[in-house]
Amino acid sequence: MPQRKIKTKKTKITSQPKYSFSQIEKKWQKEWAKNNYEIFHASDNPKKKHLYILDMFPYPSGEGLHVGHVEGYTASDILSRYYRMNGWEVLHPMGWDAFGLPAENYALKTKIPPQKTVPKNINRFREQLRSLGFSYDWQREINTTDPDYYRWTQWIFLKLYEKGLAYEEEVPVNWCDNCKTVLSNEEVQEGKCERCQSPVQRKHLRQWLLKITAYADRLLDDLNFIDWPERVKLMQRNWIGRSEGVEIEFKIDGLNEYLKVFTTRPETIFGVTYLVLAPEHPLIKTLVSQDRKTEVERYINEALNYSDFERQLNKEKSGIFLGIYAINPANRQKIPVWVSDYVLMNYGTGAVMAVPSHDKRDFEFAKKFNLPTKPVISPDKNLKEIPEPYEGEGIMINSGPFNGLPSKKAKEKIAFYVGGKKAVYYKLRDWIFSRQRYWGEPIPIIKCEKCGNVPLKEKDLPLKLPPLEKFQPTGKNESPLADIASWVNIQCPKCGGPAKRETNTMPQWAGSCWYYLRYLDPKNKKFLVDFKKQKTWLPVNLYIGGVEHAVLHLLYARFWHKFLYDLGIVSSKEPFFKLINQGTILGEDGEKMSKSRGNVVSPDEVIKKYGADALRMYEMFLGPLTSAKSWQTNGVIGVYRFLNRVWDLVTGSVLAKKEKKSEKIKMTKESQEKLKELINHLEITRQRTIKKVTEDIEHFRFNTAISTLMEYLNHLEEIPKEKIDKKHLETLILLLSPFAPHLCEELASSYLGFKKPLLKTKWPTYKPDVLKENQIVIVVQVNGKTRATLKVTKGLSQKEVEKQSLPLIKKYLNQKIKRIVFVPDKIINFVF
RNA sequence: GCCGAGGUGGCGGAAUUGGCAGACGCGUAUGACUCAAAAUCAUAUGACCAUUUUGGUCAUGAGGGUUCAAAUCCCUCCCUCGGCACCA
Numbered sequence: 001m002p003q004r005k006i007k008t009k010k011t012k013i014t015s016q017p018k019y020s021f022s023q024i025e026k027k028w029q030k031e032w033a034k035n036n037y038e039i040f041h042a043s044d045n046p047k048k049k050h051l052y053i054l055d056m057f058p059y060p061s062g063e064g065l066h067v068g069h070v071e072g073y074t075a076s077d078i079l080s081r082y083y084r085m086n087g088w089e090v091l092h093p094m095g096w097d098a099f100g101l102p103a104e105n106y107a108l109k110t111k112i113p114p115q116k117t118v119p120k121n122i123n124r125f126r127e128q129l130r131s132l133g134f135s136y137d138w139q140r141e142i143n144t145t146d147p148d149y150y151r152w153t154q155w156i157f158l159k160l161y162e163k164g165l166a167y168e169e170e171v172p173v174n175w176c177d178n179c180k181t182v183l184s185n186e187e188v189q190e191g192k193c194e195r196c197q198s199p200v201q202r203k204h205l206r207q208w209l210l211k212i213t214a215y216a217d218r219l220l221d222d223l224n225f226i227d228w229p230e231r232v233k234l235m236q237r238n239w240i241g242r243s244e245g246v247e248i249e250f251k252i253d254g255l256n257e258y259l260k261v262f263t264t265r266p267e268t269i270f271g272v273t274y275l276v277l278a279p280e281h282p283l284i285k286t287l288v289s290q291d292r293k294t295e296v297e298r299y300i301n302e303a304l305n306y307s308d309f310e311r312q313l314n315k316e317k318s319g320i321f322l323g324i325y326a327i328n329p330a331n332r333q334k335i336p337v338w339v340s341d342y343v344l345m346n347y348g349t350g351a352v353m354a355v356p357s358h359d360k361r362d363f364e365f366a367k368k369f370n371l372p373t374k375p376v377i378s379p380d381k382n383l384k385e386i387p388e389p390y391e392g393e394g395i396m397i398n399s400g401p402f403n404g405l406p407s408k409k410a411k412e413k414i415a416f417y418v419g420g421k422k423a424v425y426y427k428l429r430d431w432i433f434s435r436q437r438y439w440g441e442p443i444p445i446i447k448c449e450k451c452g453n454v455p456l457k458e459k460d461l462p463l464k465l466p467p468l469e470k471f472q473p474t475g476k477n478e479s480p481l482a483d484i485a486s487w488v489n490i491q492c493p494k495c496g497g498p499a500k501r502e503t504n505t506m507p508q509w510a511g512s513c514w515y516y517l518r519y520l521d522p523k524n525k526k527f528l529v530d531f532k533k534q535k536t537w538l539p540v541n542l543y544i545g546g547v548e549h550a551v552l553h554l555l556y557a558r559f560w561h562k563f564l565y566d567l568g569i570v571s572s573k574e575p576f577f578k579l580i581n582q583g584t585i586l587g588e589d590g591e592k593m594s595k596s597r598g599n600v601v602s603p604d605e606v607i608k609k610y611g612a613d614a615l616r617m618y619e620m621f622l623g624p625l626t627s628a629k630s631w632q633t634n635g636v637i638g639v640y641r642f643l644n645r646v647w648d649l650v651t652g653s654v655l656a657k658k659e660k661k662s663e664k665i666k667m668t669k670e671s672q673e674k675l676k677e678l679i680n681h682l683e684i685t686r687q688r689t690i691k692k693v694t695e696d697i698e699h700f701r702f703n704t705a706i707s708t709l710m711e712y713l714n715h716l717e718e719i720p721k722e723k724i725d726k727k728h729l730e731t732l733i734l735l736l737s738p739f740a741p742h743l744c745e746e747l748a749s750s751y752l753g754f755k756k757p758l759l760k761t762k763w764p765t766y767k768p769d770v771l772k773e774n775q776i777v778i779v780v781q782v783n784g785k786t787r788a789t790l791k792v793t794k795g796l797s798q799k800e801v802e803k804q805s806l807p808l809i810k811k812y813l814n815q816k817i818k819r820i821v822f823v824p825d826k827i828i829n830f831v832f
Numbered sequence: 833g834c835c836g837a838g839g840u841g842g843c844g845g846a847a848u849u850g851g852c853a854g855a856c857g858c859g860u861a862u863g864a865c866u867c868a869a870a871a872u873c874a875u876a877u878g879a880c881c882a883u884u885u886u887g888g889u890c891a892u893g894a895g896g897g898u899u900c901a902a903a904u905c906c907c908u909c910c911c912u913c914g915g916c917a918c919c920a
Contacts, residue, residue, distance in 0.1 A: 190917095231836055231915075238835080238916060245920080263920060276920090317918090340918095347919045354920085360833085361918050427919055547914085621857070623845060627837090628913075632844060638857045641872090704846070707856035714856090779852050784901045786852045821900045827851050831900045 021611030056545025100508025144511030151462030241427025246420030289323025440505030
């Protein structure tokens with residue numbers, strides 16, 4: 001890409017003008033917008049070094065941009081600008097995640113169809129992002145609700161279907177009666193709908209599911225190779241919830257039936273005193289004894305009435321005896337079989353061998369129903385009393401031939417002894433993928449009475465979402481699309497008979513599962529992404545966004561990426577190599593910003609009052625990027641003052657030199673000396689500033705980068721303006737430009753005579769040896785307390801330092817010195 | 833309950849191979865400019881004690897330990913935030 005010379009009109013400088021941010025910011029935003037933001041375009045040229053810096057694209061809600069968006073987007077913009085100045089080709093795109101409930105609910109509220117409100121919201125978001133000077137490659141803008149985009153979302157679904165990874169099944173689902181749709185497990189938080197907080201109900205419905213469980217191991221293992229915050233990895237690990245154990249069969253006494261249990265602690269089997277089944281267990285009906293049938297049925301009906309959440313809330317154990325016994329394969333003991341809702345059908349085998357002595361839950365249950373307990377692991381050989389329940393490791397007791405073995409060693413032996421088979425279970429469930437709502441991608445499937453599910457042909461994509469007058473959810477377990485007879489009724493492409501379209505739509509997460517790919521090749525009509533292009537850019541080098549997507553978007557996207565990897569469409573195993581979560585910005589009251597609390601800060605207002613550069617700077621200065629912090633409107637003033645002082649310094653200095661004006665200040669000899677020293681020292685300060693700011697940016701420490709720049713400015717301000725060497729002004733502007741691009745661009749082009757835009761100007765460098773100063777300060781301590789400091793030349797010997805420091809601390813030395821600790825060039829400590 | 837992150841002035845925060853705690857900024861006070869206010873600039877600003885000055889003591893959630901030296905390392909405990917929550 002050819003470098004463009006700056007052609008903006010230069011401001012005529014006659015007297016020192018005031019910093020008028022709104023004019024300057026508008027001017028540069030207009031300049032950057034030339035040729036569809038050409039200056040921010042990223043080239044695919046394979047000869048360049050490529051870097052992909054990605055933001056989590058926003059949901060264009062009716063409320064507009066939030067200060068939380070600005071935080072992450074500013075951070076990624078600083079990095080994008082910094083790396084461009086260091087010669088990298090940086091891909092920094094933006095788009096819109098516009099399908100889903102919020103847009104639809106907003107449409108319902110305003111009675112305007114989402115087709116009209118969404119573009120309006122997008123326009124507002126786009127304007128807001130541009131008013132912040134973010135350096136996005138706008139020619140790559142994407143929108144998940146654009147048929148040219150979602151044809152490929154549908155295409156991926158068809159591939160999943162083709163490979164057997166998308167299937168329809170009647171399953172127990174989470175139903176939100178307020179949103180009138182099913183939810184995935186990931187969308188349920190503490191038993192409530194992630195979107196509207198209403199309690200989730202249990203329903204049994206036929207739904208589309210994606211077999212994410214087929215990827216459980218890879219999703220888990222590959223976490224080890226990516227540079228993500230530990231807590232996000234941990235959340236995904238916990239969510240996948242892999243546990244290794246064994247399956248063991250227990251024979252039912254007097255019947256030719258077996259109960260299979262899953263356990264991770266087979267070594268405790270001699271301590272099993274009863275078995276428990278989940279209320280949904282299919283064998284209950286066959287096993288229950290005649291005399292207990294009605295009672296058991298009553299209990300099960302009661303238990304099944306509760307949702308999972310209610311079952312978990314009620315921690316008080318409940319249950320009922322089935323009236324039958326099983327044989328413990330370890331010691332042939334007869335043990336009773338119970339039913340209880342503390343055992344879950346959708347994990348393991350739905351049956352548990354209970355070891356009350358070594359499991360807290362079993363212990364509570366046994367206590368409540370007076371069932372026996374039997375310890376089999378002792379924490380210590382000599383211990384007589386074993387605390388119950390004891391869940392740790394120890395020495396086997398009461399375990400026949402295994403007595404005396406360490407429990408860790410006994411594990412495998414006992415598992416083998418009772419005929420256990422190794423098994424692995426996961427907490428992760430398949431992803432319930434259909435929604436009974438209007439505003440989503442239609443699922444490209446046709447339902448034929450004869451042929452069953454018939455996938456659409458690729459050439460028939462995109463299957464467009466038809467416009468609809470009444471897009472209210474029906475609550476009838478189907479999408480409002482079901483009401484459009486002309487759309488629903490169709491000929492079966494296979495047999496030509498009457499058929500209907502699938503009316504459920506995809507969840508809002510579908511579009512965001514692969515959007516980072518489409519940025520690489522947004523206008524490709526033939527395929528979702530060109531193979532060469534994805535090879536150039538993937539995986540994403542840096543992904544910045546909120547932690548709230550840890551087990552939603554980030555898990556789903558990894559799943560789809562791995563699927564596309566298996567299809568040979570992408571060549572990296574993981575989509576996002578490095579992830580950073582920006583901390584939440586709380587309101588001034590320290591609470592989460594929300595309309596109901598009335599503590600929401602609008603970026604627009606801050607920009608109007610202080611400018612975009614000030615807002616960017618402020619959000620970065622507030623604190624470390626990754627930690628939560630509360631907004632302080634007063635704090636914006638600090639960075640605003642700083643920007644004004646930068647303006648005054650640069651314009652003032654340039655003018656002073658031009659007019660050969662010198663500030664006439666009466667100076668004493670002493671202050672003249674001081675000034676001379678200051679100026680002499682300034683080059684070291686400059687080099688240090690470059691080093692610190694560079695390192696801070698690379699380590700995402702934007703708050704301290706800014707304070708370093710403030711310190712540098714403080715130093716420069718101590719010197720008469722006409723005496724400041726131009727290189728200091730240039731360094732200041734270059735280092736500051738990723739943070740406050742508008743101001744810096746204006747000063748560089750109109751005052752400092754830069755010929756090229758700052759993005760095409762090289763980032764300043766420092767010489768490590770200049771940093772090595774000859775004069776250093778040694779701390780003089782007595783008994784570990786600092787009593788004086790000593791300015792000496794570097795590398796001075798202990799003897800010489802002692803000699804020079806002793807007179808300074810004479811009055812503290814009223815006892816004999818026992819010891820002297822000396823750390824060269826750092827500290828000397830006299831101890832008595 | 834389990835797991836993770838954290839606790840430093842009036843406030844946001846800085847300082848991590850252990851080496852001058854409080855950088856930078858906000859706020860506050862006083863002064864300059866002004867008829868006045870705002871803005872701006874200058875100086876001061878952890879707490880306490882003492883003072884004409886030099887100064888002294890205490891301080892990084894609490895208590896203990898290691899060390900010449902601890903915000904930083906170790907032990908015990910308290911609190912805040914986030915995640916998971918009968919997953920056998």
